Each structure stands twice: as C-alpha cells, then as structure tokens.
Amino acid sequence: MRNLKIFARTDIILILIVTVFLSGWLTFSYFRPTSNKAVILVHGKMYKTVSLDKDSTFKIFWKGVYLMTVQIKSGAIRVVKSTCPLKICVHTGWISKDGQVIVCVPNRVIIHTEGAKSTSYDLMTSQ
Amino acid sequence: MQKIQRIRTLILSIFTLAVVAVVIFVVISRRPPQYYVRRGIAFGTDVKIAYATRKKNAEAVVNAMFDELNKLNNIFNPYKPGSELYKLNHSNGKWMEVDPRLLDVLKYSIKFARDTNGDFDPTLGRVVVLWGFNTDNPHKWKLPSPYEIANALKDVGYRNVEFDGNRVRLLNNVWVDLGGIAKGYAVDVLLAMAKANDKSSTGYVDIGGDIGIIGPKYGNQPWKIGIRNPRGTMNDAISYVYLYKGTIATSGDYERYIIVNGKRYYHIFNPKTGYSSNYFESVTTISKSGILSDAFGTAAMIGGPSKIGKWANEFGVAYMSINEEGKIQKNSLWKDYEKP
Amino acid sequence: MNKKVPLYGLLVAVGSAIYVLENFVPFPVPVPGARWGFSNMVIVYALPTTPLSWLLALAIGKAVIGGLLSGRFLSPTFMMGAAGSITASFSMFLTFKIFKRVGLVFHSVIGALINNLIQVIIGAQIISSWAILSYLPYMEMLAIFSGVVNAVMAGILLKRVKKGVGLR
Numbered sequence: 001m002r003n004l005k006i007f008a009r010t011d012i013i014l015i016l017i018v019t020v021f022l023s024g025w026l027t028f029s030y031f032r033p034t035s036n037k038a039v040i041l042v043h044g045k046m047y048k049t050v051s052l053d054k055d056s057t058f059k060i061f062w063k064g065v066y067l068m069t070v071q072i073k074s075g076a077i078r079v080v081k082s083t084c085p086l087k088i089c090v091h092t093g094w095i096s097k098d099g100q101v102i103v104c105v106p107n108r109v110i111i112h113t114e115g116a117k118s119t120s121y122d123l124m125t126s127q
Numbered sequence: 128m129q130k131i132q133r134i135r136t137l138i139l140s141i142f143t144l145a146v147v148a149v150v151i152f153v154v155i156s157r158r159p160p161q162y163y164v165r166r167g168i169a170f171g172t173d174v175k176i177a178y179a180t181r182k183k184n185a186e187a188v189v190n191a192m193f194d195e196l197n198k199l200n201n202i203f204n205p206y207k208p209g210s211e212l213y214k215l216n217h218s219n220g221k222w223m224e225v226d227p228r229l230l231d232v233l234k235y236s237i238k239f240a241r242d243t244n245g246d247f248d249p250t251l252g253r254v255v256v257l258w259g260f261n262t263d264n265p266h267k268w269k270l271p272s273p274y275e276i277a278n279a280l281k282d283v284g285y286r287n288v289e290f291d292g293n294r295v296r297l298l299n300n301v302w303v304d305l306g307g308i309a310k311g312y313a314v315d316v317l318l319a320m321a322k323a324n325d326k327s328s329t330g331y332v333d334i335g336g337d338i339g340i341i342g343p344k345y346g347n348q349p350w351k352i353g354i355r356n357p358r359g360t361m362n363d364a365i366s367y368v369y370l371y372k373g374t375i376a377t378s379g380d381y382e383r384y385i386i387v388n389g390k391r392y393y394h395i396f397n398p399k400t401g402y403s404s405n406y407f408e409s410v411t412t413i414s415k416s417g418i419l420s421d422a423f424g425t426a427a428m429i430g431g432p433s434k435i436g437k438w439a440n441e442f443g444v445a446y447m448s449i450n451e452e453g454k455i456q457k458n459s460l461w462k463d464y465e466k467p
Numbered sequence: 468m469n470k471k472v473p474l475y476g477l478l479v480a481v482g483s484a485i486y487v488l489e490n491f492v493p494f495p496v497p498v499p500g501a502r503w504g505f506s507n508m509v510i511v512y513a514l515p516t517t518p519l520s521w522l523l524a525l526a527i528g529k530a531v532i533g534g535l536l537s538g539r540f541l542s543p544t545f546m547m548g549a550a551g552s553i554t555a556s557f558s559m560f561l562t563f564k565i566f567k568r569v570g571l572v573f574h575s576v577i578g579a580l581i582n583n584l585i586q587v588i589i590g591a592q593i594i595s596s597w598a599i600l601s602y603l604p605y606m607e608m609l610a611i612f613s614g615v616v617n618a619v620m621a622g623i624l625l626k627r628v629k630k631g632v633g634l635r
Contacts, residue, residue, distance in 0.1 A: 004571065004626070005569075006570050006572060006618060006622030006626075007571075007619075010569040010573055011570045011572040015611055018611060019608070022608055025604045041166060041167075084263075085263060085266065086265055088361075088382075091361075092361040093361075095362060101173065103173040105168055105173070108168050110166050110167075110173055112166065120364070120367075121351045121353035121364055122331075122351045123338055123350060123353070124352070124353040124354075124355055124362065125336045125355065125377045126377050126379065127336060127377050127378060127379030127380075127381060127382050127409065347544075
C-alpha cells in the first residue's frame with residue numbers, strides 16, 4: 001500500500017485541462033450556427049422544407065391561389081403577408097426555436113421549425 | 128505468478144466489456160418507440176398529436192384520431208350549415224333526434240350551467256352572432272347597441288334546452304354554441320381512443336391549446352407545458368406546469384376581441400348582461416377531463432375572482448388566473464404541478 | 468479473505484443507501500435517468516486496496532440493491548446507473564494501476580467522467596435521439612464536481628480508518 005494522497009498536483013492539472021476543454025466546447029457549441037429547417041404544411045400535406053441558414057423570401061401558392069409570403073432571415077422565419085383576414089400568422093412574428101409554430105387557420109398553413117434550439121417547454125396552452 | 132495475474136486482469140477486462148455491451152444492448156432493445164407526430168387544422172385551430180405505442184400502429188391511430196376530429200367538427204360547429212348543431216339550432220323548437228356525442232355534450236353543458244348558477248351558459252349563440260364572433264373575420268366583430276344586446280338576451284337561457292331520451296328540443300328561439308366546451312370534449316374523445324388502442328401508450332393531444340396527456344414523455348417524464356402570456360406574443364410563456372396525465376385548457380380574452388373607447392370586449396359572454404366580464408385576461412385549468420377543464424375556464428372568466436375559488440374546490444380542479452392588472456393567482460392544487 | 472466479505476457487504480449497503488438517497492437530489496441536466504453518481508464514493512474508497520473482481524462486484528452489488536430499493540430494478544435508469552458504475556470502476560482501476568504519482572481525485576474524476584459519458588450515451592439510446600449529446604459538456608462539468616466530492620469524502624474516510632477497520 002503506497003502512501004495515499006487525496007489531492008496531488010497532477011489532479012489539479014487534470015481538472016484544469018478537462019475544465020478548459022469543456023468550457024471551450026460549450027463556447028464553441030454556443031456560437032456554432034445550428035443547422036435549422038422549417039417545415040411548411042398546407043392543407044395537412046407537406047408543402048416544402050426550407051433551410052433557415054439561407055436568407056430568402058418566397059410565396060406560397062395552393063392550387064394556383066396565392067396564400068402568403070414567407071421570409072427567412074438569420075435563422076428565423078416569419079410570414080410577411082397573408083391573404084387571411086385575421087393576420088394571426090403575420091402577428092406571430094419570427095420563430096426560430098424547435099417547437100414554435102406559425103399557424104394560419106383560414107389558409108390552412110402550418111409552419112414549424114425543426115432541429116433548432118428547443119423552446120423551454122413541450123407544449124403551450126392558450127385560448 | 129505475475130503472468131497469471133495479468134491473464135486474470137485480461138479475462139476480467141473482457142468480462143466487464145461484455146457486461147457493458149450486454150447492458151447497452153438490453154437498454155437499446157427496451158427503448159420506447161419514437162413519437163409519431165402529426166399536425167393539422169381542426170375546430171378552426173391548429174392540432175398537434177404526438178403518440179407512441181409499443182403496438183407499432185401509432186400512425187394509423189393518429190390518422191383515425193384526425194378523422195374523428197373532423198367528424199366532431201362537423202357535429203359541433205353551430206355556424207356550418209349541415210352540421211348536427213346547425214340543424215338543431217334551426218329546428219324551430221321541434222323535437223330532434225341528435226347524435227349521441229352531441230347529446231352527451233349538451234347534457235354535460237346544461238348540468239355545468241346549473242352547477243355554476245347559469246354563469247356558464249351554452250345557449251348564447253344569438254349573442255355570439257350579434258357581436259360577430261362567430262366569424263373569423265375581425266372586420267365583422269362589432270360592439271352592438273345596448274338595445275340589440277337586450278333583445279338578443281331574450282333568446283338566451285339554458286333552461287330552454289329540453290331532453291327526452293335521445294331527442295332534444297330548443298325552446299324560446301335559443302341557439303346553442305358549445306364553443307366553451309367542444310374542444311375539451313374532443314380532447315377526451317381522442318385520449319380515450321389512444322388509451323383504447325394501448326393502455327400503456329404515451330404522448331399528448333393539443334387542440335389549439337386545449338391539451339390532454341395520453342401518457343408521460345418516454346413513459347416516465349412529465350410534459351412541460353407553457354402558459355401563454357395573455358399580453359405577449361404567440362410563443363411567449365408566462366409560467367410553466369409539468370403534467371404526467373390529465374388535461375389542461377385556457378380561456379382568454381386575447382384572440383377574439385375588439386377594443387372600443389379603450390375598453391376590451393371579447394367572445395366569452397356573461398349570460399346575464401350580454402357583455403364579456405372584465406375580470407381576467409386568462410384562466411388556465413388542470414383537471415382529469417378535458418371537457419371540465421375547458422368549461423371551468425369559460426365559467427371562471429364570467430364568474431370572476433369571487434367565484435373561481437369556490438368552484439375550483441367544488442369541481443376539484445387546479446387553476447391559474449391572470450387578472451386585468453396582470454396579477455397571477457393560483458390555488459393550492461395548481462402548485463403541485465409546478466414541480467417536475 | 469473471510470474478513471473481507473462483511474466489509475464489502477457494508478460498502479454495498481452504504482453505496483445502495485447513497486444510491487437511493489441520491490434520487491431525492493435534483494439533477495440539473497435534463498438527460499433522462501441521469502444522476503449525480505455519489506454512490507461511486509464507496510468504489511473510490513475501496514479502490515486503493517481492492518482487486519478488480521471485488522471492485523466490480525461492489526459496483527454491481529450497489530446498483531442491484533440500490534435499484535431494488537428504489538423500485539427501479541431493470542428499468543432504463545437502473546441500466547444507466549449500472550453500466551456507468553461498472554465502466555467507471557473499471558477505468559478507475561486501470562488509472563490506479565497505470566498512474567502512480569497522482570492522488571485519489573485523479574482516479575475519481577476519471578471515473579466520474581466515464582460514468583457520465585456512459586449515462587449520456589445510454590440516455591440517447593433511451594430517447595432514441597442523439598440530440599442530448601449537446602448536454603455532454605454540462606454532464607462532464609458536473610462529473611468533475613461529483614468526482615472531487617467522492618474522492619475527498621472517500622479520502623478523508625480512508626485516512627480516518629487507517630488504523631481501525633479498513634480494507635486491508
């Protein structure tokens with residue numbers, strides 16, 4: 001039985017190295033752009049999957065009828081214009097986190113993000 | 128001697144690795160199935176269902192749930208010509224045989240109206256139409272004159288709904304609007320479908336914020352549910368609860384409303400005045416049944432702070448209310464859900 | 468040899484007790500079934516004087532009895548604990564044999580790091596998503612903490628019982 005040490009100098013070095021490595025990893029993963037996408041459903045069917053990493057603006061048509069204009073900018077997506085009366089979808093504003101959703105009931109359009117940083121909740125209860 | 132020691136260590140190492148490999152294999156083979164998630168639109172709102180079952184028929188069950196939702200929508204939408212409730216509202220006081228699901232909900236709503244001394248009233252259809260809140264078009268929402276409201280209130284009153292077996296009769300011109308209760312009922316129906324398929328299945332149904340838990344997340348964790356900030360944006364939560372089972376629903380003044388001369392009027396009406404009560408911005412309710420959670424919130428919006436506590440005790444529900452100053456109030460049952 | 472059996476029995480008992488008590492300490496990272504790993508304290512305690520076979524028996528013993536006591540025997544949580552504990556014991560044994568000029572903290576931290584790594588890997592299998600791998604750095608930060616705690620507690624105990632009832 002060799003002499004037992006609780007803390008040796010090497011131990012401190014190990015802890016330091018691991019801590020520095022972990023901090024670096026955390027910082028790196030914090031600043032790394034996540035590869036996000038948004039899924040657009042129209043009338044319950046998959047309409048389009050778009051990457052949120054490329055800024056763009058495009059229009060959604062259903063059976064030749066214009067429904068809305070959607071914009072993607074710096075990892076977030078929003079509805080700019082819509083033919084619906086309430087404009088709830090426009091007022092929802094930007095969404096960027098996993099689990100967030102833009103819904104346009106009159107036009108039957110659902111836009112939700114995927115693979116992004118998640119929201120702090122699974123579900124939202126609202127009126 | 129040292130050689131034997133080394134061989135022993137080697138054998139032990141291999142044994143350890145084998146044990147770990149077996150454990151990992153067992154865990155993988157026992158893992159719960161992935162959630163099948165489908166979104167759609169029903170009841171004029173977005174619907175999300177997540178479902179996991181060991182029976183491997185999640186997709187078929189969820190599709191059946193959406194079919195059922197569409198059927199329920201066609202029964203309970205009072206303003207859609209051809210729906211069961213539309214027909215009842217236009218039956219001119221004659222006895223009409225109705226779908227058993229409509230009968231169930233009607234009976235429940237009348238009983239609930241009685242239990243809340245008429246603060247909850249399912250016969251406000253005429254008033255809802257007068258204000259224009261039956262449409263999705265905000266340009267048609269308007270403040271009626273006091274005379275019009277008084278007039279419409281003559282055609283309101285839950286005592287005008289009569290039952291005879293599976294037949295229903297609406298007296299005195301009343302129109303039934305089950306908006307404060309139909310979504311909650313649909314939650315109950317879908318939960319029952321999910322459980323009938325597989326008792327140990329898990330997931331949730333979310334019908335525009337009326338949520339029912341099929342079972343805990345991955346079998347053992349709570350679902351974290353945000354309570355929408357009534358004066359915030361769509362994805363802005365003001366508080367959280369953790370649910371393993373049960374249902375949660377919110378009634379609020381922030382989606383269908385108009386502001387006239389600085390005063391907010393919204394779509395939940397006090398059957399005694401024909402106006403909305405301005406007690407709460409929202410009331411969120413947790414209970415065993417979706418229909419109760421839904422109805423309770425509606426009644427509490429009308430009844431206000433003097434009745435909400437008493438009713439919560441009577442019905443055994445947990446609630447969180449936000450009043451017009453933004454002040455949050457919770458009962459003791461609610462606090463049990465705030466910890467994961 | 469015969470004298471050792473009750474001593475290891477005692478260690479298994481203490482380890483199981485910590486395992487059960489640990490369930491009441493909230494764990495700040497949302498990885499399903501992940502835990503602090505303080506029950507590995509008994510393994511750190513036994514490390515300097517125990518052959519590998521006994522060390523592993525200790526790890527399995529405390530996982531099984533702790534699992535039975537907390538009603539989680541053979542559940543995914545149990546599997547994570549057991550696999551983590553076993554691999555941690557094994558790796559601590561290795562570092563103890565290889566590195567001679569280090570303290571108890573070194574072995575304990577290595578063990579805790581490996582323990583939590585295994586937990587994340589198995590946790591990812593349980594929820595069938597590698598998304599929780601992003602929690603790994605946080606888990607490993609906590610591992611450093613519990614590793615140091617385990618070593619210090621075990622070390623103090625080792626020094627105290629040196630002349631009394633020990634494992635040698």
